[in-house]
Amino acid sequence: MGSIPRFWRNMQSRYNLIGRRCTRCGEVYFPPRNFCARCRRRGELEEVQLSGRGEVVSFTVIRTPPEGFERQAPYVMALVRLEEGVMLTTQLVDVNPEEVEIGMRVESVFRKIQEDGEAGLIYYGFKFRPVEEDRP
Amino acid sequence: MKRVAVIGVGLTKFGELWETSFSQLFVEAGVKAINDAGIDGSDIDALYVGNMSGGRFVDQEHISCLIADHAGLTPIPATRVEAACASGGLAIRQGVMAILSGMHDVVVVGGVEKMTDLVTEKTTQTLATASDSEWEAFMGMTFPGLYALIARRHMHEYGTTREQLAMVAVKNHRNALHNPYAQFHTEISVEDVLRSPLVADPLRLLDCSPITDGAACVVLASEEKAREFVDSPVYITGSGQASSTIALHDRRSITVADATVNAAKEAYARAKRSADDIQVAEVHDAFTIGEILAIEGLGFFRIGEGGRATEEGETAIGGRIPVNTSGGLKAKGHPVGATGVAQVVEVVLQLRGEAGKRQVDADVGLAHNVGGSGGTAVVHILEKG
Numbered sequence: 001m002g003s004i005p006r007f008w009r010n011m012q013s014r015y016n017l018i019g020r021r022c023t024r025c026g027e028v029y030f031p032p033r034n035f036c037a038r039c040r041r042r043g044e045l046e047e048v049q050l051s052g053r054g055e056v057v058s059f060t061v062i063r064t065p066p067e068g069f070e071r072q073a074p075y076v077m078a079l080v081r082l083e084e085g086v087m088l089t090t091q092l093v094d095v096n097p098e099e100v101e102i103g104m105r106v107e108s109v110f111r112k113i114q115e116d117g118e119a120g121l122i123y124y125g126f127k128f129r130p131v132e133e134d135r136p
Numbered sequence: 137m138k139r140v141a142v143i144g145v146g147l148t149k150f151g152e153l154w155e156t157s158f159s160q161l162f163v164e165a166g167v168k169a170i171n172d173a174g175i176d177g178s179d180i181d182a183l184y185v186g187n188m189s190g191g192r193f194v195d196q197e198h199i200s201c202l203i204a205d206h207a208g209l210t211p212i213p214a215t216r217v218e219a220a221c222a223s224g225g226l227a228i229r230q231g232v233m234a235i236l237s238g239m240h241d242v243v244v245v246g247g248v249e250k251m252t253d254l255v256t257e258k259t260t261q262t263l264a265t266a267s268d269s270e271w272e273a274f275m276g277m278t279f280p281g282l283y284a285l286i287a288r289r290h291m292h293e294y295g296t297t298r299e300q301l302a303m304v305a306v307k308n309h310r311n312a313l314h315n316p317y318a319q320f321h322t323e324i325s326v327e328d329v330l331r332s333p334l335v336a337d338p339l340r341l342l343d344c345s346p347i348t349d350g351a352a353c354v355v356l357a358s359e360e361k362a363r364e365f366v367d368s369p370v371y372i373t374g375s376g377q378a379s380s381t382i383a384l385h386d387r388r389s390i391t392v393a394d395a396t397v398n399a400a401k402e403a404y405a406r407a408k409r410s411a412d413d414i415q416v417a418e419v420h421d422a423f424t425i426g427e428i429l430a431i432e433g434l435g436f437f438r439i440g441e442g443g444r445a446t447e448e449g450e451t452a453i454g455g456r457i458p459v460n461t462s463g464g465l466k467a468k469g470h471p472v473g474a475t476g477v478a479q480v481v482e483v484v485l486q487l488r489g490e491a492g493k494r495q496v497d498a499d500v501g502l503a504h505n506v507g508g509s510g511g512t513a514v515v516h517i518l519e520k521g
């Protein structure tokens with residue numbers, strides 16, 4: 001579903017959770033943007049390394065997967081709010097779907113995202129899992 | 137705003153129409169609308185077509201030209217409008233604005249989608265292009281998945297119950313029983329919904345609108361021009377459109393449909409109406425939770441009260457404000473590009489008193505169409521002449 005240049009452009013953010021922060025108002029953007037919606041032309045964005053820690057705002061279990069995800073289904077998808085205040089969409093791994101709950105603390109891990117069967121490509125990036133120290 | 141007359145309406149049957157091609161669908165709805173208006177092809181000044189993804193669904197772009205050609209309407213200007221599932225509603229608005237600008241007097245607005253040519257995985261992927269392709273779909277998110285996130289959060293914040301979501305589907309299936317154009321004519325129970333297969337927890341198959349082929353068409357005219365053809369047309373008296381973030385994760389609140397709130401505010405202001413004046417409404421129930429968000433965002437009920445209102449029958453035919461008398465996207469079917477136009481057709485039929493066994497008593501109605509997970513919303517208010 002992607003092309004190599006299209007993937008490459010987002011690689012740094014998807015691999016290392018690099019976002020952007022407005023030096024004027026402090027707003028953090030992830031996925032990264034080139035323009036602060038609050039300050040508009042007066043804003044200036046710099047790269048910021050995100051902590052990769054946050055909590056689950058909502059979640060679902062995907063049972064009808066799109067192309068490239070057939071072999072992973074069923075899998076948990078979540079909205080995670082990071083400590084920096086931004087929210088992102090991510091897969092939750094290393095967890096039983098029945099154990100996921102709103103408010104659960106999670107941290108990022110580096111994993112395979114999807115396989116493009118036709119092009120023979122494998123895409124990597126962040127996923128999230130329950131925080132290690134919270135595990136029983 | 138000045139009002140714009142709806143002088144003709146037409147629909148195809150909605151469903152899995154394997155024997156009918158993309159352009160045949162549109163032409164069928166178009167011919168019905170033009171006959172209904174009693175106009176001639178030479179009276180038409182322009183054509184607008186709502187279509188989400190002809191390129192993916194049927195390998196056809198340049199749809200406006202295809203349709204103008206096959207409908208025998210060349211050389212009039214033909215324009216395609218796209219905003220995912222809100223394509224049809226936006227096409228209506230473009231037609232309204234073309235007339236209000238004084239550029240055109242009679243405009244045909246149609247919507248069409250042919251979805252059943254693709255296999256399920258490709259359809260799922262195509263619908264997911266209405267989300268943020270790089271940061272939602274890429275991660276494995278699906279369209280039902282996004283609405284599932286909203287549903288779970290709504291249940292968490294407001295105590296909306298799983299059963300209340302199911303009641304939206306039950307009501308809309310019941311309404312569709314009396315709509316000959318609807319895809320489904322089957323009554324379902326809350327238990328049927330709760331026993332249907334999980335698609336994206338907590339949403340199940342019977343929470344989701346189906347994959348549908350279909351087309352819808354209306355003929356719009358300036359008030360002056362309309363008098364040449366029709367004695368007392370239904371009028372579009374208000375129009376509103378708003379945008380929000382394309383990705384759910386960038387939304388300030390995922391349980392408040394802010395684009396809907398803003399589009400409604402504009403439409404009410406233009407029509408000099410409020411939510412209390414609306415007596416019948418077609419809203420965007422692509423998923424059961426979508427109808428709850430809609431009736432809250434449009435101001436029919438307070439935020440968080442939509443589930444309770446549904447349970448108490450306030451949105452049923454005979455209730456305080458009948459919602460989705462056509463059966464909605466859920467049971468009438470959801471050919472994405474056609475939906476926004478078909479909603480306006482249903483409100484027109486209700487205001488004309490031509491809705492048969494699903495008829496309600498109404499002088500003022502509303503149509504509400506959403507694109508993606510709420511990134512685009514468009515609202516129209518219609519009134520009896």
Ligand SMILES: [Zn+2]
Pocket residue numbers: 022023024025026027036037038039040043044
């Ligand atoms: Zn800023």
